[in-house]
Every structure is written in structure tokens, then in C-alpha cells.
Amino acid sequence: MKRVIVVGAGASGMMAAITAAKNGAAVTVVDAMDRAGKKILLTGNGRCNLTHVDERPEESCFGAERVWIREVMRHLMPEDVRRFFLELGLPTFEKNGYVYPVTGQSSSVTAVLTSEMRRLKIKLKLSEKILALEKDGTIWKVRTDSWCYEGDAVILACGSKAAPRTGSDGSGYELAKMAGHRIRAVQPALTPVLCEGDFFQAVAGVRCRATVSLYRVTKKEPRKGPGRESEKESGRKPEEKRLIRRESGELLWTGYGVSGILVFQLSRFISTSSSPEKELILEADLLPDLSEEDLAGILRMKAKALGQEKLPALLAGFLNEKLIPVILKRAGMTKKNSCEEMAGDRELLGRLVWSIKHFRLIPRGTKSFDTCQVCAGGVDTAQVDCRTLESGLQSGLYFAGEILDVDGLCGGYNLQWAWASGYTAGRAAAQSGSAKIS
Ligand SMILES: Cc1cc2nc3c(=O)[nH]c(=O)nc-3n(C[C@H](O)[C@H](O)[C@H](O)COP(=O)(O)OP(=O)(O)OC[C@H]3O[C@@H](n4cnc5c(N)ncnc54)[C@H](O)[C@@H]3O)c2cc1C
Structure with missing residues (x-):
């Protein structure tokens, strides 16, 4: 019987352990924390969004090559995950593609996983941190400060550096390095973004619908020749923008920048950039359901009707009131300007529309590992x-x-x-383990 040691009793470690045990291995799981699956408890705001119905989940993943991720995912696709949990007595339901347990509680997920581990007689060793691993002949030795576990195979399922209070403190990378593995730079992902600007405290807490685009910008030298005088005179370098990713949804303004799921989705591209404040910009469309032409037309008509009223009255139905002074400032106006001025001035109207549809933010980086949900980077998959x-x-x-x-x-x-990765590693470790070692 193969002896398999799993380091980490998170989602992937418990799945690896259950799969290895079902494939005939004697399994021991070791975890530094005092209970299994601490991170699972936090997921989906305590509801655990445990998979997505997407048939091409690898297309929403980054880091390794897509074909590499696909090869792993195909061993346990989302419908298999739902069947697996149903067989454990945990039915799931789907909302907008997201899949949750019917109980609406992530603690149900850890409960069924730990009871399946008990049924399969998997040994669960808690409050034991693995500090080193080494190979002695065909045997793997996995050490805590006072004990050494031995096995024919070892599965490192130690998580990342995201949410270290759940036990995922980055020590797994050190263990991988001890075995000679290369680690690709680890950065926070699925996390809020910090931005330059002095207005954030004034708008903190505001939520609005938005489409946010992340661009890479390259400043170019001012072009010479006829008609280019203004570029040279202004000293402003023209720029080239390349779209990296665009997301829509609810934008949350915070005291330091922006947040919300759409920002989380963009964050890994910011944290992995070496100089976000120089190379990247975010552009928020704060009225994504209106085209620039339609918005200009409605604003002009309304401005005429409002006459001597001040500009905040013009924007009152379009934007959260805390955002209005910020937008006006960006457009080079104040709340003292009248609607009448705006109605008759195409340039002023154009500037206002531009500020609403292309509100520019300069990212300075992201929140830290304490706040992020996952990490970009990790054990280089080229060696796996x-x-x-x-x-x-x-x-x-x-x-x-x-x-x-x-x-x-x-x-x-x-x-x-x-x-999917826990299933793949658990099955392979039980079926081959040290039998492959020559
Ligand atoms: C707030 C939050 C919400 C999230 N929501 C969702 C969601 O709704 N849907 C979704 O798909 N994903 C979500 N995620 C991400 C998801 O939870 C993780 O990607 C997933 O749990 C990672 O599983 P894992 O087994 O690889 O690592 P982890 O769950 O981090 O488990 C690693 C385990 O290894 C142990 N360990 C580490 N080092 C050692 C060591 N040296 N010795 C012994 N034990 C060690 C740790 O104690 C830990 O128990 C969320 C994450 C967070 C933080």
C-alpha cells in the first residue's frame, strides 16, 4: 500500500487526500492550523462559490499556459465537482454561472470533506507545521520541529501567501525550493487597487455601475512636422494605449482607490506589473449604458431646460452626488458654472462627457497579501x-x-x-508514487 503524505488540509489538500485514499493509498494529511479548511470558510463571503458551470474554466485562469491548465482541469470538470459533492451529501445550485452549496454555508463544504476523510481513515494531523522535506532513497521525509513523517509520495498543497491568517503563509514555496523547484514571482491577486489622487476620501463608500478598462500606455516623443506645433508647445507627450482587460459591474470607491469584483478581476495585471504608476492606467466609464453621443444629446437638452441652474443640478440624475464635484473638477469646471453656459458651448459639453465616460485613474499597486483572495505566481509549471x-x-x-x-x-x-489539481495529484500519487523511482 502506497503511503501518501499531503502537506496542507485546504481545498486542494483534502481533495488530494480523499482521491489518494479512494485509489488505495494510506494517507496522512498534515496542517499547521488547528482545523482543516480555514480558507474555505472565508470563501464567497461565507457561502463558498465552489465552482463555475463554465466548460472552459482554464480560459479564466492565468499564470501557466492555457493548454497545461486544461490538461489538469479535464480530469475533474465543474460538473464532476458538483457530482462529487452531491455524492458526499452536499447538493449545489447555480446562480449566473456561479455554483454554491444549497445550504449557503461554506462550513457545510468543510464538514462533508472532513467527514469523508474520517470515513476513508485518512489521518489528519493538525497544528503541525512542516519545516523541511528531503528524500532518502525512495522514501520522502517530511519534518516538523519535533517529528518526521515518511511516505512513498508527498503532495505539497500548502496554498500561497494569500490570507496568511488561514495558514497559507508562503512556507510551501520554501519547501518546493528545497526540492529544487523554481518559484515565479508571487503577487497579490483578486484584491482592491490603490490609486493616485486626493479625492478618494470624499467619495469613499460610493458604489456605481461602471465599465473599467486597464490599459498599458507608452509615452511617445512629440511628433514633428506641420500641424504638430501644439504637441511640441504643450510639452505633453502623446501616448499609445493598449487594452489589457475590460470588466463591467459594480465599482466601489474607497479611501485609497477602487474595489469591487470588477477591480479584483483586473488586480493581478496591476500587481504583476513592475511599475504600475508609469505604465498602466485605468479608465472608468461611469455611464456604460449611454453612448457618448446620446449622453451629450441628453445633457445639452437638459442644460437648456435648466437655464441658470448650476451644473450639479444637471448631473444629479446621472451620478452619485459625491462624484459630481470630482467629475466637474476633472472637466475643468466648478459647481458655480451654470447649465446655460454648458448648453451653448460644445467644447465644455465635450469635456464633461469625456470625464464621465473616460474617468482616468492611475494605479499605484494593490492591497497586500493580507487582503487578497489568491496569488499570481508560484511553483513554475514548466517543471511539473x-x-x-x-x-x-x-x-x-x-x-x-x-x-x-x-x-x-x-x-x-x-x-x-x-x-481539479488535488484530484489529479491525489490519483497519480496513489497509483504510482515511488514505484516510478528508478
Ligand atoms: C476571502 C477569500 C474568499 C475567496 N472566495 C472564493 C470563492 O468564493 N471561490 C473560489 O473559487 N475561490 C475563492 N477564494 C480562493 C480559494 O479559497 C483558494 O484559491 C483555495 O482555497 C486554495 O486552496 P489550496 O488548497 O490551494 O490552499 P489553502 O486553502 O490556502 O490551503 C493551504 C493549507 O496548507 C497549510 N499549510 C501551509 N503551509 C504549511 C506548512 N508548511 N505545514 C503545514 N501546513 C501548511 C495551511 O494551513 C492551509 O490549511 C477565496 C479566497 C479568500 C481568501
Whole structure:
């Protein structure tokens, strides 16, 4: 009987342990925390968005090559995940593609997983932190400060650096390094974004519908030649913008920048940039359901009707009142300007429309590991076999979950990755383990 040691009792570790045990292995799971699945309890605001119905989940994941992620995902697709939990006595339901347990409680997910581990006689060792691992012949030795576990195979399912209070403190990367593995730079993902600007305190707490685009900008030297005098005179360098990603939904303004699911989805592209404040910009369309032409037409008509009233009255039905002075300032106006002035001035109207439809934010980085949901980066997948998740450097060593360089969008993609990779590693570790070691 193969002896499999799983380091980490998170989503991927518990799935790996259950799968290895079902495939005939004697399994021991070791975790630094005092209970299994602490991070699962936080997921989906306590409701656990455990997968997504998407048939191509790899397309919402980043880091490793798509084909590499696909090869792992196909072992346990979202419908298999739902069937797996149903068989454990946990039916699920779907809302807008997101899948949740019918109980609406993430604690139900940890409850069914831990009871399945007990049924399969998996040993669960809690409050034991693994500090080192080494190979002695064909045996893997996994050490705490006072004990050494031995196995034919070891699965590192230690998570990332995201939400370290759940036990995921980055120590898994050190264990992977001890086995000679390369770690790709680890950065926060699915997290709020910090922005330049002195108006954020005034708008903190405001929520609005928006479409936000993240661009990479390249400043160019002012062009010479006829008609280019203004570029040279103003000293402002023209820029080239390349769209990285666009997201729509509810934008949350905070005292330091922006947040909300749409910002989370963009955050990994900001945290992985070496100089976000120089290279990247965010552009928010604060009225995404109106075209620029329609907005200009309505504003002109309304401005004429309002006559001597001041500009805030013109915008009152379009924008949250806290955003109005910020928009007016961006457009070079004040709340003392009258609607009449605006109605007769195409340039002023154009500036106002532009400020609403192209509100520019300069990102300075993201919130830290304490706040993020997952990490971009991790164990370089070029050194890991996607068919088995076995190390390409050390036989009998496997990886599962977030420790690998794979991160997904919000919507259940990260847990989908944890289940699929845990299943892949658990099955392979039980079936081959050290038998492959020559
Ligand atoms: C607030 C929040 C909300 C989220 N919501 C969702 C959601 O709704 N849907 C979704 O798909 N994803 C969500 N995620 C992401 C998802 O929870 C993770 O991607 C997933 O849980 C990762 O599983 P894992 O098994 O790889 O790692 P983890 O769950 O982090 O588990 C790693 C385990 O390893 C243990 N460990 C680490 N190092 C050692 C060591 N040296 N020795 C012993 N034990 C060790 C840790 O104690 C931990 O228990 C959310 C994350 C957060 C923080």
C-alpha cells in the first residue's frame, strides 16, 4: 500500500487526500492550523462559490499556459465537482454561472470533506507545521520541529501567501525550493487597487455601475512636422494605449482607490506589473449604458431646460452626488458654472462627457497579501507534469492548488482549480508514487 503524505488540509489538500485514499493509498494529511479548511470558510463571503458551470474554466485562469491548465482541469470538470459533492451529501445550485452549496454555508463544504476523510481513515494531523522535506532513497521525509513523517509520495498543497491568517503563509514555496523547484514571482491577486489622487476620501463608500478598462500606455516623443506645433508647445507627450482587460459591474470607491469584483478581476495585471504608476492606467466609464453621443444629446437638452441652474443640478440624475464635484473638477469646471453656459458651448459639453465616460485613474499597486483572495505566481509549471502534477525534478513529489503558478478570476475558478489539481495529484500519487523511482 502506497503511503501518501499531503502537506496542507485546504481545498486542494483534502481533495488530494480523499482521491489518494479512494485509489488505495494510506494517507496522512498534515496542517499547521488547528482545523482543516480555514480558507474555505472565508470563501464567497461565507457561502463558498465552489465552482463555475463554465466548460472552459482554464480560459479564466492565468499564470501557466492555457493548454497545461486544461490538461489538469479535464480530469475533474465543474460538473464532476458538483457530482462529487452531491455524492458526499452536499447538493449545489447555480446562480449566473456561479455554483454554491444549497445550504449557503461554506462550513457545510468543510464538514462533508472532513467527514469523508474520517470515513476513508485518512489521518489528519493538525497544528503541525512542516519545516523541511528531503528524500532518502525512495522514501520522502517530511519534518516538523519535533517529528518526521515518511511516505512513498508527498503532495505539497500548502496554498500561497494569500490570507496568511488561514495558514497559507508562503512556507510551501520554501519547501518546493528545497526540492529544487523554481518559484515565479508571487503577487497579490483578486484584491482592491490603490490609486493616485486626493479625492478618494470624499467619495469613499460610493458604489456605481461602471465599465473599467486597464490599459498599458507608452509615452511617445512629440511628433514633428506641420500641424504638430501644439504637441511640441504643450510639452505633453502623446501616448499609445493598449487594452489589457475590460470588466463591467459594480465599482466601489474607497479611501485609497477602487474595489469591487470588477477591480479584483483586473488586480493581478496591476500587481504583476513592475511599475504600475508609469505604465498602466485605468479608465472608468461611469455611464456604460449611454453612448457618448446620446449622453451629450441628453445633457445639452437638459442644460437648456435648466437655464441658470448650476451644473450639479444637471448631473444629479446621472451620478452619485459625491462624484459630481470630482467629475466637474476633472472637466475643468466648478459647481458655480451654470447649465446655460454648458448648453451653448460644445467644447465644455465635450469635456464633461469625456470625464464621465473616460474617468482616468492611475494605479499605484494593490492591497497586500493580507487582503487578497489568491496569488499570481508560484511553483513554475514548466517543471511539473500536467498529466499527474508530479515534479519533473523529483519523482514521488506532487503539487496541488494555489502553490502552483495558476490563479483564476472570481466566480469559482480558484476552487475549481484546487479541486481539479488535488484530484489529479491525489490519483497519480496513489497509483504510482515511488514505484516510478528508478
Ligand atoms: C476571502 C477569500 C474568499 C475567496 N472566495 C472564493 C470563492 O468564493 N471561490 C473560489 O473559487 N475561490 C475563492 N477564494 C480562493 C480559494 O479559497 C483558494 O484559491 C483555495 O482555497 C486554495 O486552496 P489550496 O488548497 O490551494 O490552499 P489553502 O486553502 O490556502 O490551503 C493551504 C493549507 O496548507 C497549510 N499549510 C501551509 N503551509 C504549511 C506548512 N508548511 N505545514 C503545514 N501546513 C501548511 C495551511 O494551513 C492551509 O490549511 C477565496 C479566497 C479568500 C481568501
